[in-house]
Amino acid sequence: MAVTIQDVAKAAGVSVSTVSRALSSPEMVREETRARVRAVAERLGYRPNLAARGLITGRTANLGVIVPDLTNPFFPSMLKGVQARAREAAHAVFLADSQEDGAQEAGLVAAMAKQVDGVILCASRMTEPQLEEVLGLVPIVFINRAVPARPSVIMDNAGGTRQAVDHLAALGHRHAAYLNGPRSSWTNRERRKGLRRAERHGMKVTHLGPFAPRFEAGQQAADLVLAAGATAVIAYNDVMALGVLARLAERGVPVPARMSVVGCDDISFAAMATPALTTVDLRGEQAGRAAVDTLLNVLAERDGTRRPALESALIVRASTGPAPT
Amino acid sequence: MAVTIQDVAKAAGVSVSTVSRALSSPEMVREETRARVRAVAERLGYRPNLAARGLITGRTANLGVIVPDLTNPFFPSMLKGVQARAREAAHAVFLADSQEDGAQEAGLVAAMAKQVDGVILCASRMTEPQLEEVLGLVPIVFINRAVPARPSVIMDNAGGTRQAVDHLAALGHRHAAYLNGPRSSWTNRERRKGLRRAERHGMKVTHLGPFAPRFEAGQQAADLVLAAGATAVIAYNDVMALGVLARLAERGVPVPARMSVVGCDDISFAAMATPALTTVDLRGEQAGRAAVDTLLNVLAERDGTRRPALESALIVRASTGPAPT
């Protein structure tokens, strides 16, 4: 068995409570004792059992994160932010992939609840009733989904789409298609709000989908966009946009000469595509860090509830250009 | 506070041990009692505290996974396999990103040790001494790194490279460049072994690097490859290969007409690149699942130590072609 606090106490010739204090509440023990205890602990390679500690303190020093789909590169980048910030705060992270399914997500939250201090839900796919079920289980911070009276980190989704629309309008486009993401996606609804901006420009918007947020869906959508007669397309996310690009290339439709394409998320591969993809940068990693901060604040009962939406920024690259005449 | 086993016991009019048994060892309790207890537990929304259980059983039902870099899409796909298989086996997973650093990795293992039953190390970057330090802490299964007498899941790295070499030789290439990955990478050493195959074909191989396994490194390497006069390049991984492709496009070097490019990992974006990338498929998700199985076997003291290497397969796409004459 591993070395316990008892072993350290014995070796240092003190009681377990002294060891505990020397390590967790240094100010409560005499300098000399503290030094000795710490030295012994170090020598023995003692590491407190956090599970045992959690049992009594009610704090596990663990955070949970649930994402809809790990293979979408947007989530790993967010995860990386969560990871990094959590480690700085000496917390470990539990990860789960809900496979784009609200019911699974709810089950995952319940399963995690006892082992974590709080959980971060990225782009939660849960329905209202599902949400209701888990809300009391454990403190939750949402990323990219606003839930009344619940802390969340939101990216400016509508603003991003709005910028995309302005950009396309400035390029002379009169008819754009929007490729909807999953129906359960809150961000999809937000992004649609940004599309209203099109009216101001007298731009027509054709809604397509909903689609699964995948490359293949983008390929499928490309043909629909062409058939609809749009000269520009805004996709729910980059992965779909990349699919559009691929299918367009296959069909010999030049981008951006005959079709402009805009994505969302600024995943790393957006910049590596040919042509490089114009996209809305949602700052995933930053959002991940912010979510951890918010959660920690909530746990400390500091007020971290309200945070301004993170700013999003349109990154103009080579996939958008003047409307064909 | 949440509902505990005591609450259930009281509500069901039985002792806590009966509740415990009804839930964990159903055969030890009368059918009728079991049903009643379970009903009550269900009604109260009881969920056993796994940390408390772990304290006594010594099993946490948690697995740890450490990957070098989450933003490399190869790891999320592996992670997805781990995730899925772990869930099937009712285990949760702790995730950490070592940032390509062996020392951090060692620290992470130590930090996780107490809260997990075992850990899976993907493409471990630890040095031998670092390894030595953590090996006793907790059962470990390696993915893509062979450690004597330790269970591991290995992909056939050398075989993959060998296939790539054969493929290029068949296309008439006489001089290829290999883009080395990080020095600490075991897979890099393995992949080099496969390069020996070049002798048989009388093919010259120029070694470049080591490089960080990133897109930017690929861009940088592309110019070096050109300067070296090679007609083909095998990159340590797909992300680098994509960088090569991008830089080559920028410099107006046609692929594969003037340069053939081979990657490794078959990340999803390899197929989406232009031209689509020829690459070695290492079966990441499958490896993730296999690692969980192996770990579970080790924990159950079934012998899961030895497993045949997973097969790798060259996926020929558009980025390789006949050598220029």
Place this chain on the structure above:
DNA sequence: CTGAAAGCGCTAACAT
């Protein structure tokens, strides 16, 4: 400033 003792939620002997 330090030690003894209680107990977090649970399981595993040991009784009955």
Place this chain on the structure above:
DNA sequence: ATGTTAGCGCTTTCAG
């Protein structure tokens, strides 16, 4: 088949 009891490793009163 079920209840009682003793801890798992730790923190935290409560005494000294």
